[in-house]
Structure formats: C-alpha cells, structure tokens
Amino acid sequence: MNQKHTSINSVGEFGLIERIRKICASVPLPPEIGEKIVLGIDDDTAVVRPSEHLLQLVTSDIMVEGVHFDLTYTSMEHLGWKLLVVNLSDIAAMGGIPLHAVITVALPAKISVEMVEAMYGGIAKAAETYRCAIVGGDTNTSLGNMTVAATVTGEVSESWLKLRSGAQPGDRICVSGDLGLSHAGLKILLREKERYLSSPGKDEFKPNLTPYTVAVTKHLAPRARFDVAQKIAGREWVHAMIDISDGLASDLRHICVRSRTGAHLDIDKLRIPEQVGTIAAELGEEPMDFVLYGGEEYELLFTVHPDAVGDIEQVAPEVSVIGTVTADAGKIELVRNNEPVKILTGGGYDHFRK
Numbered sequence: 001m002n003q004k005h006t007s008i009n010s011v012g013e014f015g016l017i018e019r020i021r022k023i024c025a026s027v028p029l030p031p032e033i034g035e036k037i038v039l040g041i042d043d044d045t046a047v048v049r050p051s052e053h054l055l056q057l058v059t060s061d062i063m064v065e066g067v068h069f070d071l072t073y074t075s076m077e078h079l080g081w082k083l084l085v086v087n088l089s090d091i092a093a094m095g096g097i098p099l100h101a102v103i104t105v106a107l108p109a110k111i112s113v114e115m116v117e118a119m120y121g122g123i124a125k126a127a128e129t130y131r132c133a134i135v136g137g138d139t140n141t142s143l144g145n146m147t148v149a150a151t152v153t154g155e156v157s158e159s160w161l162k163l164r165s166g167a168q169p170g171d172r173i174c175v176s177g178d179l180g181l182s183h184a185g186l187k188i189l190l191r192e193k194e195r196y197l198s199s200p201g202k203d204e205f206k207p208n209l210t211p212y213t214v215a216v217t218k219h220l221a222p223r224a225r226f227d228v229a230q231k232i233a234g235r236e237w238v239h240a241m242i243d244i245s246d247g248l249a250s251d252l253r254h255i256c257v258r259s260r261t262g263a264h265l266d267i268d269k270l271r272i273p274e275q276v277g278t279i280a281a282e283l284g285e286e287p288m289d290f291v292l293y294g295g296e297e298y299e300l301l302f303t304v305h306p307d308a309v310g311d312i313e314q315v316a317p318e319v320s321v322i323g324t325v326t327a328d329a330g331k332i333e334l335v336r337n338n339e340p341v342k343i344l345t346g347g348g349y350d351h352f353r354k
C-alpha cells in the first residue's frame with residue numbers, strides 16, 4: 001500500500017501528465033512497433049504510420065468504479081493491468097497483434113498522484129508484456145466515481161482475421177483454458193469485503209484469500225491469450241473466434257447469432273477447475289453455472305473444422321474441445337452422449353422435462 005498521498009491539485013494537470021509520460025516512455029518497445037510511432041505523448045495527437053497490406057483493428061473499453069471495479073479490493077496496479085488487458089484481449093480474439101493504446105482517466109479527489117502512478121505502473125507492465133505502445137490519452141477530474149478507459153489499435157493480415165461470423169455447422173467448439181475462475185474469485189473478494197465492513201477492528205482485518213489465489217488472480221489480473229491466438233489465427237481451419245468477456249454461454253451465443261448457427265456444448269467436456277468447485281461448494285452454488293455463465297475470463301472461444309481436431313491438439317495442447325456447431329440457428333444446448341440435457345437461454349437455462 002502506497003502511504004504517500006500527494007494531491008493531484010498540488011502538481012496540477014501538467015505535472016501529472018509529465019509523470020504519466022515518464023512511466024509510458026519507460027516501456028521498452030520492439031522496433032516494429034516503435035518505428036511506426038512518429039509522435040507519442042508530445043503534441044495534440046499521436047502520429048502513427050499505418051502498415052501497408054495489413055488491416056487495422058481499433059477497440060475501446062471503459063471501466064467505471066462501482067460498476068466494473070471496487071477499490072476496496074482492487075489495487076491500482078491491478079486496475080491498470082486489467083484496463084489494458086481487457087482491450088488487448090479483443091485484439092487477440094481478432095487474430096491480431098496490438099500496436100498503440102490511449103488511456104483516458106477521470107479522477108475524483110480521493111485519488112492521489114501516487115495512486116495514478118501505481119495504476120500507470122500496471123498499464124506499463126501490461127504494455128511491456130503484450131508489446132504495445134502507450135501514445136496518449138486524457139486526464140480529468142471527476143465529481144463522482146473514478147472512470148478509466150483505453151482505446152487500443154492493432155493490426156492483422158487479412159488471412160489471419162478471425163470473425164464471430166465464420167462458424168459452420170459441424171465445426172468443433174474450442175476454448176483456451178479453464179472457465180469460471182474469474183467469477184469465483186469475484187465472489188470470494190465480495191465475501192471478504194463484507195467481512196471487512198462488518199469487522200469491528202478494521203485495522204487488524206486480514207482477508208482470507210490464500211486458498212483461492214488462482215481464482216482471485218484470474219479476476220484481478222487476467223491474461224490476454226495471444227499465446228494461443230497467435231498459434232491458431234493463421235490456420236484456415238479456424239473459422240470463428242471471440243474472447244470470453246460476458247461468459248461462455250453468452251459469448252457462444254454471439255458466435256451463433258453472427259454465424260446463423262446453433263451449438264451443442266458437451267457437459268462432460270466442461271472441466272470444473274478445482275477452486276471453482278471449492279468456492280461454489282462453500283457458497284452453496286452450482287459450479288457448472290460459474291463455468292457456463294461466469295464473465296471476465298478473457299479466454300478464447302473458437303470453432304475449428306471437424307477434421308482439424310488432431311491439428312488443434314498438436315498446435316495448442318492447452319485448448320479443449322467442448323462442443324459442436326449445429327445448423328439449428330440460435331439454439332444452444334447442453335448435451336451428454338449426444339442427448340440433450342438443457343437448453344441454454346439468455347440469462348440462465350431451462351431444464352428439459354423428464
């Protein structure tokens with residue numbers, strides 16, 4: 001915890017921007033990104049040189065205190081990291097690589113200079129990890145909650161571009177890692193926050209997070225799956241791709257709607273991660289609900305030609321095959337041994353009558 005509290009008023013907007021500029025300029029850039037930046041945080045706008053023969057990607061995400069994050073349990077480093085990663089994940093899901101980011105923040109008076117620097121430290125760490133340049137943005141005051149937003153550009157060659165609309169009946173549905181952990185981690189953070197608020201000695205309060213580190217880390221510091229995306233996006237047998245921000249059921253629906261298909265999810269192929277099992281049991285909830293509906297996973301969900309199942313196992317062994325695309329447009333079913341178990345609807349699922 002940063003104890004020093006320099007008010008933003010005392011350094012002024014330009015003093016704050018200068019500090020932010022130093023943090024952003026400290027991110028080492030690979031030459032292929034650096035050489036495309038004509039001007040970074042130096043003028044009215046950033047000036048970049050677009051690539052020839054490549055498609056440009058642009059994406060933006062906003063995070064509002066009280067809606068998307070809670071400063072009771074979110075460190076400024078984690079907030080900065082996650083802000084950039086949720087945008088980068090969209091670039092990964094298109095098959096692209098990131099180039100430039102602009103960061104916009106609205107800061108209430110409780111936020112100190114040190115806190116802003118810590119947040120940009122998290123942003124810079126994500127920018128370095130995923131090789132992206134921070135070239136500008138805006139800083140402003142907020143009379144209400146803290147709000148942070150990022151816009152990220154990237155590029156992709158036309159043959160690597162993977163859209164939601166490319167799924168075909170018969171395709172196998174794949175996912176890049178474990179699901180449900182982020183939502184389980186959030187549930188634990190909310191439970192510990194409640195314990196903190198109702199504890200008489202707030203200074204002595206110690207949250208009990210140690211048994212849940214995998215889940216809590218996935219929620220606070222998710223990864224963008226370029227490691228998987230860059231191995232598969234160049235393959236013509238990958239037909240459609242999306243990142244899981246809203247939850248497996250919801251994001252699979254996005255693919256089905258855009259591709260005019262349906263889907264079967266094989267309930268026996270949906271792994272329940274150990275900590276999802278533990279946390280769901282402690283909370284008296286159904287672990288499969290975390291896997292199906294938990295958001296903010298930032299794993300990749302994609303469909304491949306049925307003949308490519310062997311290829312995907314070879315190219316990306318961390319991927320699991322969890323279902324099949326069907327011709328039954330808009331209908332997403334949970335199946336076991338090809339027999340329907342449940343129909344997944346928008347916000348939940350209906351049990352089949354026995």
Ligand SMILES: [Mg+2]
Nearest residue numbers: 090093243245
């Ligand atoms: Mg997305």
